Amino acid sequence: MSKLYESQKLALWYFSVALVLFGAQLLFGLLAAYQYLNPDFLYGVLDFSINRMLHINAMIVWLIMGFMGGVYWFLPIETGREVVGIKLAKLAFFVLVAAVAVVVLVYLLVQTGKGDFFTLWFITEGREYIEAPRWADWGIVAVMLVFYFNVVATVIKSKKLTGILGVLIIDLLALAGLYLAGMYFTPNISVDQFWWWWVVHLWVEATWEVLVGVLMAWALMTVLGTPRKIVEAWLYLEVFLVFGTGILGLGHHYFWIGTPEYWLGIGGFFSALEPIPLVAMVVHAIYDAGSHKLRAANKPALFWIMAQAFGNFVGAGMWGFMHTLPQINLYSHGTQITPAHGHLAFFGAYVTANLVLMYIAIQRVRAPEGPALDSRAWKLAYVGFVITIFGMVGALTVAGFAQIFVERAVGGATWSAYIAGQEHPWVREPMYWRFGFGVLFLLSYLILIYDMLTIGKRAATATEVKPA
Amino acid sequence: MGIGWLEVTVAAFVLTVVSGAFLARGSNWLEPRFWKGFAIGGSLVMFTLLWILTFDTLKKISMGSERVPSPTVINHKIGYEYNADRRMYVPVIGEEEPFFGKKWSEEEAYRLITKGKLVIQSRNCMDCHTLLGNGAYYAPDLTKAWLDPKWETMIKPMLKVETREEAIATWLMNTDKYPTWTRRMPNLGLSKEEAQAVVAYLKFMSAIDTNGFPDHFGKTASK
Ligand code: HEM
Ligand code: HEM
Ligand SMILES: [Fe+2]
Numbered sequence: 001m002s003k004l005y006e007s008q009k010l011a012l013w014y015f016s017v018a019l020v021l022f023g024a025q026l027l028f029g030l031l032a033a034y035q036y037l038n039p040d041f042l043y044g045v046l047d048f049s050i051n052r053m054l055h056i057n058a059m060i061v062w063l064i065m066g067f068m069g070g071v072y073w074f075l076p077i078e079t080g081r082e083v084v085g086i087k088l089a090k091l092a093f094f095v096l097v098a099a100v101a102v103v104v105l106v107y108l109l110v111q112t113g114k115g116d117f118f119t120l121w122f123i124t125e126g127r128e129y130i131e132a133p134r135w136a137d138w139g140i141v142a143v144m145l146v147f148y149f150n151v152v153a154t155v156i157k158s159k160k161l162t163g164i165l166g167v168l169i170i171d172l173l174a175l176a177g178l179y180l181a182g183m184y185f186t187p188n189i190s191v192d193q194f195w196w197w198w199v200v201h202l203w204v205e206a207t208w209e210v211l212v213g214v215l216m217a218w219a220l221m222t223v224l225g226t227p228r229k230i231v232e233a234w235l236y237l238e239v240f241l242v243f244g245t246g247i248l249g250l251g252h253h254y255f256w257i258g259t260p261e262y263w264l265g266i267g268g269f270f271s272a273l274e275p276i277p278l279v280a281m282v283v284h285a286i287y288d289a290g291s292h293k294l295r296a297a298n299k300p301a302l303f304w305i306m307a308q309a310f311g312n313f314v315g316a317g318m319w320g321f322m323h324t325l326p327q328i329n330l331y332s333h334g335t336q337i338t339p340a341h342g343h344l345a346f347f348g349a350y351v352t353a354n355l356v357l358m359y360i361a362i363q364r365v366r367a368p369e370g371p372a373l374d375s376r377a378w379k380l381a382y383v384g385f386v387i388t389i390f391g392m393v394g395a396l397t398v399a400g401f402a403q404i405f406v407e408r409a410v411g412g413a414t415w416s417a418y419i420a421g422q423e424h425p426w427v428r429e430p431m432y433w434r435f436g437f438g439v440l441f442l443l444s445y446l447i448l449i450y451d452m453l454t455i456g457k458r459a460a461t462a463t464e465v466k467p468a
Numbered sequence: 469m470g471i472g473w474l475e476v477t478v479a480a481f482v483l484t485v486v487s488g489a490f491l492a493r494g495s496n497w498l499e500p501r502f503w504k505g506f507a508i509g510g511s512l513v514m515f516t517l518l519w520i521l522t523f524d525t526l527k528k529i530s531m532g533s534e535r536v537p538s539p540t541v542i543n544h545k546i547g548y549e550y551n552a553d554r555r556m557y558v559p560v561i562g563e564e565e566p567f568f569g570k571k572w573s574e575e576e577a578y579r580l581i582t583k584g585k586l587v588i589q590s591r592n593c594m595d596c597h598t599l600l601g602n603g604a605y606y607a608p609d610l611t612k613a614w615l616d617p618k619w620e621t622m623i624k625p626m627l628k629v630e631t632r633e634e635a636i637a638t639w640l641m642n643t644d645k646y647p648t649w650t651r652r653m654p655n656l657g658l659s660k661e662e663a664q665a666v667v668a669y670l671k672f673m674s675a676i677d678t679n680g681f682p683d684h685f686g687k688t689a690s691k
Contacts, residue, residue, distance in 0.1 A: 036606070039651040044644070047654045048606050049595035115587030115662050126589030128603055163500055167507075185589075187582040189673060190529040190536050193602060194522075229500060236503030240510045244484060247514035248476075256611075256681035257600045258529050258536050264679065265473025266521070270480075330683055334601035334609055413682035415618045418608035419649050 004365070005076040007083035007150075010090055012365070014069030015358050017097055019449065021062035022351075024104075026442045028055040033438050036431045050111050053124070053131050054104065059346065060129055061100055066354035067211055068147060071168070073361055074218040075151060078165060079158035083150050092146040099139045103132055120185060127192075129200055130182040137183045144176045163232040167239060168214045175207040190258030197253040204345070205274060205316070206246040212353045213238045213281075216308060219356050223301045226288050234284045241277030249274045255326045256333060264326040271324045275317030285309035297370060300378040300455070301359040304352050307386065311348020319344050319393070331408045336427070337400030344393045347385075358452065366456030377451035384444030391437030395430035402426035471524060476517065483513040531578075535677040539577035542567045542671050548615055548685055556680030567671070568633050568664055583662070584669030591656045599673065601681055607653065612685045614667075614674035622648065636670065637663040 032051040035041055042051075075083055083089060106123055113119030120126075121134040132140070151172065155165050182199040186192050217235050220226040251267020285306060296302040319341035323332040332338070363373040403421045411417025421427055484506075492505025532538035537559075545562035564571070572580065588594070594603035597610050614636075624635045626646060639646055640663045643653040658666065 032606075043652065044654050047596075049592045049604070052595045052604055052606075053592060112592060112656065113590045114659075115583055115590045115665065117586070119590040120586070124590065124592060126592045126594065128594050131592065131595075163504070185586075187539075187578070187585045188529070188531055188536060189585065189599060190676060191526065192585075193600060194525065194529070196602075232500040233498065233503055236500055236507045239507035240488070240503055243507070243514055244510040247511070247518050248480060250518065253602075254525070256678045257602070258676045258678060259525050260470075260528050260535065261679055262471050262473040262476065262521075263525075266476055269473070269477050330681055333681060334598040334603070334605065336605055339605060408682065410688060412687045413609065413612075413685050415608045415613070415616045415648075417688070422651070423649075 005082050006086045007072045007076045007089070008361070008364075010083075010086070010093060011069040011073035012361060013093060014065050014072065015361060018062040018066040018069065018354065019358070019452070021058045021065070021100075023445060023449075025055055025058035025062065026438075026445055028052070028058065030435070030438050030442065033431070033435045037435060046108075047111075050107060054107055056129055057103075057107075057131060063346075063350045063354060065096075066357060067208075067215065069361075070215045070218075070354075070357040071147075071151065073357065074215070074222075075154055078162060078218070079154050079160050081154065081158050084153035084157050085146070085150050088146050089150050092143045095139065096143045099136055099143075103136050106133070107131075117185075125185075127182070127196055130179075130196075134183060137179075141176070141179065144179070148172055148176060162228070164214055164217055164228075164235060167210065167235055171207055171210045171214065175203065175211065178202050178207065193257045194254070194259065197250060201250045201253055202247070204349075205249060206243060208350065209242045209246065209277075209312075210239055212308075212312075212349065213242070215353060215357060216281075216305065219301065219305060219360060220285075220288055222360055223296050223298050223305060223356075224288050224292050230288075234280075237280060238277050241280060245270050245273040245276060252324050252326075252329065255329055268325045268327075272321065274324075275313065275321055278313040278317040282309045282313050297372045298359060298363045299372060299374045300382070300451075301356050301363065301373075303378075303382060304356040304359060307382070308349065308352040308356060311344070311352050313348075315341070315344030315346070315348030315393075319397075331404050332400065335400045335403045335408070336396045336430075337404070340393045340396035340400055343396065344389060347389045355448075362452060362456060373456050375451055375455040377447055378455060381444050381448040381451055384440065384447060388437045388441040388444055392434050392441065395433035395437065399427045399430040399434075402430075471521070476521070480513060480517055483517075484510045487513055537561065537672065537675045538574070539581040539668075539672060540572065540574055541675045542577055542580070542668050543571050544675075546614065546671065546675050548612060548674070550684075554680075557683060557685065558677055558680070559675045561675060567668070568631075577668070580665050580668045581672055584665035584667075584672075587658065587662045587666050588669060591658075596653070600676070600678060607651070609682065610670060610673070611676075611678060611682060612674045614671045615686060617686055618648075633664070633667050633671075636667045640666060 028051045031042065031046065032048055032055055035048045035051065072083065072089070110123050113123040123133055124131045125133060152169060155161055155169065178199050181195045184195060213235055217231045220231055221228065248266055249271035251263040252271035254263035254267055286309070289302065289306060294302065323329050323337050323341065359373070367373055402424055406424045406427070407413060407417045407421030411420050487509030488506035490505070491509050492502045495502040495505070528534070529536045541561060543564050545565050547560040547562060548557055549560050550556070551558045588599070593599070593610070596604050596607040598604065599610050601609060601611060619632050619635050623639050623646070624632065627635055627638050629635050629638055637660070641658050641660070642655065644655040
């Protein structure tokens with residue numbers, strides 16, 4: 001077996017940092033979840049807002065780093081050559097890691113600032129998911145430009161513009177361009193949220209979805225040997241359906257932020273169609289895996305591919321559809337129903353996709369020529385993750401419905417109505433369940449890490465022993 | 469009049485099918501090229517429509533439009549009432565009333581609102597609260613917080629102040645001392661000036677036409 005490309009070694013660095021940040025995400029999520037149970041815990045020291053910010057920012061960063069790793073992993077395979085500008089790419093990696101470290105330290109130690117532009121530039125921008133201060137925004141843009149240069153230059157040099165690469169190049173441009181919509185201050189909160197949703201929705205329900213389509217196309221070719229022609233036809237179909245429904249589906253966030261009434265119809269209609277591409281992806285994955293009778297040399301990757309297809313459909317499609325019509329969203333908007341969907345969708349679509357990429361890399365590094373990559377630990381982690389994410393999401397869903405009744409329908413959505421809702425046993429008790437399942441989720445993460453450090457190791461030593 | 473949702477939806481459908489079929493012409497539906505045509509056509513149509521709608525929307529939500537008020541709305545009484553024609557609750561902007569004891573000029577009001585927004589971002593209010601229903605779920609939605617009955621029934625008497633704006637500002641500067649339940653809001657170190665700016669922002673936000681969200685705010689089912 002030939003040596004790893006430098007680009008693939010860089011991918012391994014990206015995956016490693018991503019996994020560390022995944023762990024950090026869970027720790028801060030647990031702190032925030034615990035503060036629901038005991039609000040005095042770290043009150044005034046590390047408040048809920050700071051824990052939550054670290055929780056979701058760590059998530060965004062690690063998922064993107066994993067995707068970048070995936071691109072750096074597959075790009076040399078697809079183009080048959082080393083990535084152009086690999087030195088620059090490595091420099092960009094260290095710049096990114098250093099910037100993330102500084103931002104996290106400032107979040108933890110400085111936390112908040114006075115109400116002025118200095119705070120926005122150097123401490124926090126205070127806008128959910130994209131709280132990172134403005135200097136870091138520009139740092140991220142610079143790193144993204146290097147990444148984009150790597151991809152485009154490599155494709156040009158190799159003179160191999162495959163269909164998959166074409167989709168990737170256009171999608172990355174849109175993904176990076178959208179980020180610019182998030183770097184902007186306006187006193188008009190309706191305009192603020194209008195553009196904010198361009199970043200958040202058009203990322204997770206359009207450009208990320210297509211990026212993952214690209215990465216899963218490569219994954220299917222690697223793990224199951226699915227022919228390129230089939231994979232590319234499906235990819236184009238997915239792009240058509242995802243962009244065809246998801247772009248105007250953006251309107252499901254424009255019901256109540258001050259935007260005109262026509263968004264109720266447009267947003268409701270198009271977002272209700274958004275599950276269609278997700279069904280198509282399930283069909284695609286089942287078909288490919290079924291034609292191999294679920295057998296592959298990379299067991300964990302295959303099973304995470306299946307989890308990705310189903311998780312995307314259930315988390316984004318079903319839990320998203322549940323509250324996407326304005327008639328329902330009027331009451332569910334901003335209740336625990338929203339994070340129920342948010343957790344299942346992000347886990348089902350994007351955590352799973354990252355794990356597929358990582359297991360593909362692990363197999364290539366540890367057991368490129370067999371035996372099949374398998375272990376008991378990955379199965380335990382897999383079952384653990386699936387049960388505990390549904391445990392957390394189930395709890396939040398129950399809490400959300402109760403909140404809708406008690407706070408919104410009966411109580412009239414005021415401050416006291418909010419408190420009445422939160423104190424109701426059907427909201428209060430699920431918060432304990434969420435925390436408990438959260439702890440078990442962390443346990444599954446630890447098993448996953450153990451597995452990633454050990455799986456395939458014995459096979460590797462066995463092959464090493466032979467020549468001696 | 470302007471744009472209706474059904475026209476946009478039908479236009480999106482027709483344009484997508486036509487442009488997709490045109491770009492995919494001559495290929496079999498099982499070939500990648502067929503779906504490539506639809507992918508390109510569909511994406512371009514949707515993206516173009518989104519930009520058109522964006523320009524229209526931004527015009528309709530600028531400050532001083534019918535949906536998003538001018539900052540000087542802080543000089544007026546604000547209500548939230550059921551509108552039988554639109555079948556939803558809408559903000560009602562009433563007669564003038566002093567805000568922190570005075571009438572604010574257009575420029576002063578704009579500066580105050582801008583400050584309020586900066587304070588809200590600098591303290592990460594949206595990582596505990598929702599504003600316009602977006603944010604975090606650890607604390608009450610603030611969309612109509614200005615109109616919350618609790619300021620009159622509980623906070624004003626508790627703090628022994630004259631006006632609602634003073635009650636909110638004073639409470640926000642002393643959240644750790646006046647909790648109303650076990651989940652307290654931390655003291656975020658707001659200066660007096662910052663607290664006043666935040667109150668102005670809450671008042672301004674309560675006057676935004678949110679298509680009836682939250683529904684029947686402040687009215688319980690029993691009343
Ligand atoms: C993988 C794809 C998706 C991910 C990762 C995702 C994630 C999220 C997250 C995190 C939020 C909360 C945003 C906030 O903090 O305010 C949200 C909101 C929402 N999502 Fe999704 N989503 C996805 C797909 C979908 C789909 C396909 C639908 C519709 C069928 C949908 C419908 C909604 C709705 C209606 C809201 C607004 C909830 C509210 O009113 O509070 N999502 N989504
Ligand atoms: C140990 C497991 C976890 C715990 C205890 C946990 C806890 C929490 C808590 C307490 C919040 C704040 C919700 C609120 O504002 O009330 C939150 C938000 C969020 N978490 Fe987690 N979380 C966990 C794992 C995850 C995972 C694996 C993901 C996805 C990859 C995730 C994605 C999110 C997102 C997207 C939000 C924002 C949701 C929204 O605004 O609707 N979390 N989480
Ligand atoms: Fe969305």
